[in-house]
């Protein structure tokens with residue numbers, strides 16, 4: 116028998132639905148993602164720690180779940196909201212249903228929700244804390260608890276998901292991503308790269324390996340001296356959850372590296388690089404999450420369709436005289452990329468590894484390799 120579930124938002128709005136995944140209760144910032152596919156990559160992206168993801172596209176679970184499409188070893192999103200959950204997946208790579216996958220990992224989901232109403236509500240009133248419950252509690256009581264729960268601002272979530280010890284990563288992207296009949300040339304690993312793990316997605320490391328990097332992944336508290344002692348060709352700053360301004364010591368560490376070694380940052384890494392340069396970040400009303408965000412490269416005039424997942428952004432005015440804004444979002448004009456050419460450093464707010472999403476921006480991994488080749 117299907118079990119009833121409730122989603123209650125901090126502002127008192129409530130949604131009825133059916134439970135899937137694990138039973139129980141989950142609290143998080145309720146956000147929405149407009150990708151039509153790739154729910155497993157989205158759920159396992161550690162940037163979603165502390166967030167309940169609403170999928171705007173109505174049909175979810177249709178390709179099931181498999182181990183290759185994970186961006187980390189478990190779903191990091193604390194809950195999932197969908198319109199219609201497929202019970203019988205149909206895909207040759209499927210190993211289990213989305214329902215079983217979430218249940219196995221103790222993640223609570225709600226389906227049968229009017230997600231069009233929910234997404235419009237979040238766009239109008241902003242992302243906010245919510246609770247999904249499969250217990251028999253009143254929706255009003257849940258809303259009240261959501262109202263008093265802590266929000267995202269000021270939360271250092273990256274330090275919690277960062278690796279505890281350094282490790283070396285040399286695995287290229289999986290062959291299943293190749294076109295049929297294509298063979299991948301063995302990459303020659305010419306560049307030693309230190310990757311700061313603020314909550315990284317596995318595919319970023321795979322694409323760094325694809326362009327010739329031997330990657331040493333280090334915890335977020337690794338010092339600039341420890342990095343420089345390893346004499347890397349470059350430093351990579353990964354994505355991650357929470358408020359960039361709250362990641363302990365990260366801005367000072369990156370400031371000490373800038374100018375000494377080529378630096379490439381993605382998402383949280385981009386925001387931390389901006390802070391290291393003396394810039395400022397702020398919380399957006401509902402963020403950018405999906406696979407259809409148009410970004411203009413101001414240096415070439417080209418537009419890329421990008422994958423994104425962020426709720427904070429870099430304040431463009433705060434970068435004046437400190438960095439060049441290289442990319443902007445065409446929907447709302449926000450900063451999507453910056454560069455400090457003299458320091459051989461650049462970063463993007465969007466996700467060039469996509470996963471899921473269009474691959475327009477994957478060339479940025481090669482751009483990092485070129486920067487290291489010239490250093």
Ligand SMILES: NC(=O)CC[C@H](N)C(=O)O
Pocket residue numbers: 162353354355356357358359381382383384424425426427428
């Ligand atoms: N994907 C990310 O790295 C997200 C960065 C940050 N946590 C934000 O929400 O803006």
